[in-house]
Amino acid sequence: MLLSFIFHLVALASASVLHRRQQVNQNPTVGGDPDHGWKAFPQVNDATAYPSWVVNDGAQLPVYQTSGLNNSEVTRAVIVLPARPRDCWYYWNVVNNALYNATFHDSSIRREDISIMAPCFFTQADMDAGATGDDVLLWGMTTWIDGKANILPSSVINFSSFDVLDALVSYYMDTQAFPNLNTVVVGGHSAGGQMTQRYATLRKSTENDDRLHFWIANPGSLCWLTAERPMPNSSCIDPDKYKYGLESNFPAYATSDTNRLGRDGIVSRYIGRNLHYAWGTADNGPGDISCEALAQGRTHLERGRNFVAMLEKLTGGIPALSTVDWIEGVSHSNEGMMNSEEGIDKLFRYASNATARNVNVSSAAGSRSSSSPYVTPSQTGDVMKTKSLSFIFILVLPLVFHVII
Incomplete structure (x- = not known):
């Protein structure tokens, strides 16, 4: 009788644990590679894959977007940008898994409130390999990162990758379509972080800027705000040209604004935006090895x-709407950055500097609490809480002793 009771207890405990299992979707596997082109535009769990999302008259782009949401319930949108390999499906899935992680540990974050979108900036190699059709916007291998114009199709001329982001932000900012949306986050890791920071630098001002946030994680280089560099190199002819600085060489997307505003105006607009920087304290890789990047x-x-x-040396120090997070122990890992407590906060919860956590923004890397409840990169997979199991044993332990006695 006792043995039967114990087996029943273990089964009950296991059922409780499985009920609270955190969902983690596997990353899609796609044939091809970033150098020779991707061979498919795969389906992704929880997402609707749009091979030809209309971003403007005649301009189309493949995107992934969260499936099954009621637009009237959506309060936040996250537009995640890919890294240099252009694997937009992977980045959508990583952010979606980070959202599962967030909702598992924080009941105030709800999946039905958050729409995730991942635009795909493909190249001719991707079209030739089969990932996309010949009617969508295409760029050079890395020119989409800097806001350059498309190269195809020939029916669409001078359409910047930043024009795409403008269109996607405007889509979510439309109060007719999303009446309760409060915040749009444009964010990315590595090359996606580079694109985010440069888009924040050159984006034109709109009436919705207070609702737009930028999450910039582990960028390989940055668009520097001042003409000086911390590690100047005499062999580097002009490290202050865009994309590394603000002297000249801007894409057509921004030429009229940059000519009118000049450096001071561009910087003033930039530092007035909701900018959230994040670096892993173990990200010691060189990334961009150009002389312009090495000067930084x-x-x-x-x-x-x-x-x-x-x-910190700017007048007034760290801008009021900016935050800086140093993610302890994380290297060049998008999963590590997005699943960190700080990453989850900025992607899914953070609303304004009035509710910001105290973070170390000194030049020496700070650290986050080791008691963070969020899953680390080494814990991905089917992660389960043990609290429910402990609770059951605590609850029934007296009954076991009673039976034994």
Whole structure:
């Protein structure tokens, strides 16, 4: 009788644990590679794949978007940008898994409130390999990162990758379509972080800027705000040209604004935006090895520290609407950054500087609490809480002793 009771207890405990299992979707597998082109535009769990999302008259782009949401319930949108390999499906899935992680540990964050979108900036190699059709916007291998114009189709001329982002932001900012949406986050890691920071630098002002946030994680280089560099190199002819600085060489998307505003005007507009920087304290890879990038620092982390030191020297110090997070122990990992407590906060919860947590924004990397409840990269997979199991044993332990006695 006792043995039967114990087996029943274990089964009950296991059922409770499985009921609270955190969902983690596997990343899609796609044939091809970023150098020779992707061979497919795969389906992704929880997302609707749109091979030809209309971003403007005649301009179409493949995107992924969260499926099954009621637009009237959506309060937040996250537009996640891909890294250099252009694997937009992977980045959508990583953010979606981070959202599962967030909702698992924080009941105030609800999946039905958050729409995730991932635009796909494909190249001719991707079209030739089969990932996309010949009617969608295409760019050079990395020109989409800087806001350059498309190269195809020939029916669409001078359409910047930043024009795409403008269109996607406007889509979510439309109060007729999303009446309760409060915040749009444009964010990315690595090359996606570079694109985010440069888009924040050159985006034109709109009436919705107070609702737009930018999450910039582990960028390989940055668009520097001042003409000086922390590690100048005499062999580098002009490290202050865009995309590394604000002297000249801007894409057509921004030429009229940059000519009118000049450096001071561009910087003033930029620092008035909701900018959230994040660096992993173990991200010691060199990333961009051009002389322009090396003038900013030797590694991703060193460039981040130098950039923050530059912000601290601005009049007034770190801009009021900016935050800086140093993610302890994380290297160049999008999953690590997005699943960190700080990453989840900025992507899914953060609303304004009035509710910001105290973060260390000094040039030396700070640390986050080791008691963070969020899953680390090494814990991905079917992650389960043990609290429910402990609770059951605590509850029934007296009954076991009673039976034994």
